[in-house]
Amino acid sequence: MTTRILFAASSESWENYAQVLPAALEAAGVDHEILQLSDAPDPATVDWVIYAPSSPLQDFTPYTRLKGVLNLWAGVENVEGNRTLTAPLARMVDPDLTQGMVEWVTGHVLRHHLGMDAHIHGAPWDPTPPPLTRDRPVAMLGMGVLGTACAKALRDLGFPVTGWSRSVKDVPGVRSLTDEDGLRVALEGADIVVLLTPHTRSTENLMNAERLSLMRDGAVLLNPGRGALIDDAALLAALPRLGHATLDAFRVEPLPEDAPYWSHPKVTVTPHIASTTRPASAARTLAENIRRGEAGEPLLHLVDRSEALA
Template identity: 35%
Template sequence: MRITVCLSQQKPEPWVAGLQAALPGAQVSAWQPGDPPADWAVVWAPPQAFIDEQTDLRALFNTGAGVDALLQLRLPPGLRVVRLDDAGMSVQMAEYVCHAVIRHFREFDGYEADTREGRWSYRKPRSRADWPVGVMGLGVLGTRVAQALRVFDFPVHGWSRSPREVPGVVCHAGEAALDGFLTSCRVLVNLLPLTPQTENILNRQTLGRLLPGGYLINVARGAHLVDDDLLALLDSGHLAGATLDVFRTEPLPANHPFWSHPRLTVTPHTSARTLRDESIAQIAGKIAALQRGEPVAGVVDPVRGY
């Protein structure tokens, strides 16, 4: 069994060593052009040349939850793409989103600004009943986020393309339910996969349906958001602010207005990072299962895009 590792913007050596230790009977190496065919590939944003050369692959294992970059390549028909189910990312995402929601709800930005200027200030406590939070996308990450928000007694709504059930969460499904979902929420958290159907879904029309003084948290993909529409809604006062962790161009260009807008919090795509050891253990387990002819979780439907 031969495994090849092809990771853009990452050093492959720790992955090679970890996979070799987890699967001692395998031959594991970092991909170089001209390498012999492999059975399995562990990848992040590989070049098209890798796909064209590795014609005997039984599956591609993506080292992140999002597979949109892979699905933009010309993949051979029938090649399985397998994403990470969790591997330590869901708890990170829950931490990040809960921090962003609570920071805005409790007006900590305002207190911080006051203390910098030596002011001892007071703000009237807000009622959680007036701050329903909506989570777009109820996959592994979205479900964990919705459940975490319920711990803090926020009313939580969830929206997904197909019906889901999450205890304590009001679930909406399908295009027909999107408007009702949006108008029920003051805070919107985006955790949708990026597909042709969801690109630009965070626009003037959808964000304008949030309750007045709405707040956006985008932790999925930058291409979900129409940047100018967000800025217009912030400047009009319909949206009170946003926390953004993902952007159309990364790193975010130095002259982008998001950097300096007073109602925006910007972080460098750090909401949920891949944890290498956990990911290697999961990928190795899935390779072993597929070798035995067993099904595995996380196989991507190329039609749906996730």
């Protein structure tokens, strides 16, 4: 029986997937038909929805045969709380996306660890060496697939890494903390803090004035996660005491030209490039989950929506 798949994203996104997605489904052995919203398909005949958070599809009620929604992006905050969606929801996790995040986080942690900005901008001659990685503690807030991969990479470079997450994670060589007390310990003990938690009700403004005050004087904050994890006004107020903030995600994107982050001497803005979905590898992830679902196997990367729907 042919599996009917609705690609519920923009026409521009479809151009990127028009070749690689059918090829990936064929390689996975899935007999398929791919539809787009512009085709006005009968919702009751759709088995799977490949979804972009910017999609106009918001009411899943008519999709009575739906077996799952597969997100095109890592972030699911724009769909996880949708009460019309009762089918399983899977986030995008694929090796290239993970590798991109590891490279961004590792690069910017090393940049701040080594003090490269001062050298690039021609600071006066100062032969004082930076500490070795073993003396530069890092806190990884969020230990999902991306956070764990980044924590392992930093651990392998010699950084003492503390991971903070909703549940204890067993990652050799990485200290695992949970709850509010664990967050306090992680923030107070780190020279560099990396934000990679998902955006949920409990992580909205995770880095507020109180938690920013726990960070050490001169500490660095990296946010390659979600813009809403940071209370922007609180961060701007804390920056005179902190060392730097390197930010890749923002509440409004592209970041408005008049946003104070652009001109702040202690802020580096990167244009949401830390972890970009690459169609060829993402298509293989999508195809594998559809294959698993059609075979009655457990789906990969399912989202726990209990908090969002509480």
